[in-house]
Amino acid sequence: MARRYDHHPEELHRLILAAGHAHLAEVGFFRFSAREVARRIGYSVGTIYHVFGTLDRLMFEINTITFRQWADLLECRLAVAGDRRLDALVEAYFDFAFEHRTLWQAIWAHQVPAGMILPERSAQDRSRLTAIVIAEVAAVLPEPRREEADQLARSLIATVHGHCDYALSGAFALMGTGSPIELAKARLQDALGAKQPQRGVS
Amino acid sequence: MARRYDHHPEELHRLILAAGHAHLAEVGFFRFSAREVARRIGYSVGTIYHVFGTLDRLMFEINTITFRQWADLLECRLAVAGDRRLDALVEAYFDFAFEHRTLWQAIWAHQVPAGMILPERSAQDRSRLTAIVIAEVAAVLPEPRREEADQLARSLIATVHGHCDYALSGAFALMGTGSPIELAKARLQDALGAKQPQRGVS
DNA sequence: CGTCTAATTAAACACCGTTCAATAACTATT
């Protein structure tokens, strides 16, 4: 026992995160197991506790990776979007959630303990998605209302989030026409349409 | 071992549900324990499995109780509401979630297994909340658009849900003016305001 | 070469969900 320097500390940190992220994607939040992560990388559980201190911190950092990937997707989609940029954001939001269901649900399933101190870097990664939406909402708002952008953007994110969550939980299942994603777009239109006419409105 | 008829089957069923509901309210979904429920009622774990077959079924029925209480609150609030009935519904939605945080979160944390067959009674209890909102949305829509009510109501529920979930998860925490509940009301106003002018609009 | 530090581990603890054979209490039949 007590081998060392198979991996440098940073490397080990990344190794655990990568294995943990992959494991979480496979089995989902409720069947996630720190022991299984340890098994996968050929270390013992204790090492994970040594590196992360708490399971909550490991889960938090894994979810931060997911946040980063999610924001990356939104940026990619914006880069190739036409003039209906907010619709593109809604689609990216949904697409990520549906394509990486287990990872996305883990974000919301994990309750970060009250007192936990968050690394600055993580907070930044996690707020990127919000920042992207705020910028686009601000761009769409007419000049005098631009100071609303922050609040309004968060409200619209919550709106899309609600539709996405309901769709994944099956609550929308029995509905005929009007997919959740189209309904979400319609609600954004309701909130923004009056304030700023977009081209090509459906 | 093997005492009998301390409680009739129905009584035992209710006893487990009541204890389970109370336990869930205290510790939340992630620390819920079937063994603890058994301990509380003075039976062994096996009995719970005998009565409910699966932990998932027990959790499902406990959550159904929560759904029932939630719909009850909405109805009570409607009964004493003024002319801004939808605002009253939004408030009731939030109030229940905040007052019974653990129970409310358990509803969304619990993934009902795909194949599970649901008792008719439960499905009814669970759909009541939606039905209440549909009725109020229909009442507010102008005659020609009344057939939209079903879809629109679900979309508005998703909207409020998103705001509520975000608020509880702390994502709204750092915002200045404009509480989540007021933002949710504003989004409903956006969606319905144009279609039906309400008195006393803020 | 010896000392110190800290990474790593095995093992232990106290739980958990789930299953199942054994048992005892009730029911039905004679």
Place this chain on the structure above:
DNA sequence: AATAGTTATTGAACGGTGTTTAATTAGACG
């Protein structure tokens, strides 16, 4: 009333979990 049959209930077992800790040992430092 006695017997046979049914079934509610249990304890115990199995394999898993998160978390903690003392022991070990690889590497760093003098």
